[in-house]
Amino acid sequence: MKVVAINGSARQNGNTALLINHVFAVLQAEGIETELVQLGGQAIRGCGVCNTCIKLRNRRCSISNDPVNDIIAKMVEADGIILGSPVYFTDVTPELKALIDRSGRVAGANGQLFKRKVGAGVIAVRRGGATHALDTIYHFLHITQMIIPGAPYWNFGIGRDIGDVEKDEEGVANMKGLGENMVWLLKKINA
Numbered sequence: 001m002k003v004v005a006i007n008g009s010a011r012q013n014g015n016t017a018l019l020i021n022h023v024f025a026v027l028q029a030e031g032i033e034t035e036l037v038q039l040g041g042q043a044i045r046g047c048g049v050c051n052t053c054i055k056l057r058n059r060r061c062s063i064s065n066d067p068v069n070d071i072i073a074k075m076v077e078a079d080g081i082i083l084g085s086p087v088y089f090t091d092v093t094p095e096l097k098a099l100i101d102r103s104g105r106v107a108g109a110n111g112q113l114f115k116r117k118v119g120a121g122v123i124a125v126r127r128g129g130a131t132h133a134l135d136t137i138y139h140f141l142h143i144t145q146m147i148i149p150g151a152p153y154w155n156f157g158i159g160r161d162i163g164d165v166e167k168d169e170e171g172v173a174n175m176k177g178l179g180e181n182m183v184w185l186l187k188k189i190n191a
Contacts, residue, residue: 008096026179090129119146149181
């Protein structure tokens, strides 16, 4: 089994990646392969609604000068998908939102490519907007028919500077709980 996580943060090894790595540690301890994809530093634009993905049904977006098609392929191959983001003005980063829009359109045009995969969101936040940003991810997970495991509380960690989320004991515990529930669900689905 494999879980791919997409880190939507501009800081490749910042708080969002640290939180994802707490989830990964639980998955890896159970023998589940993990891969972290970093969106930081890459120019990713939104969907142009050209409908080429609907016409061709080739599991690809017509925009080919960025990493989105490679990421979609990784999402299709994975058993589980984690989308992570810091909060930008009470929502996910523009790069992650562009990936959500484009991958969701491609998945839907090709027979629901993410259907029944295990999906989760992880949010790093300084103060406010975490629930809304997490909700953006959950809307995507629901509409693409993924199965969402719970966690002890909301899937976010609080911190401003890189490393601050490590001081959020409840946030770290939530990531570990999310990882445990992902393991349980992945094993049930793949039994």
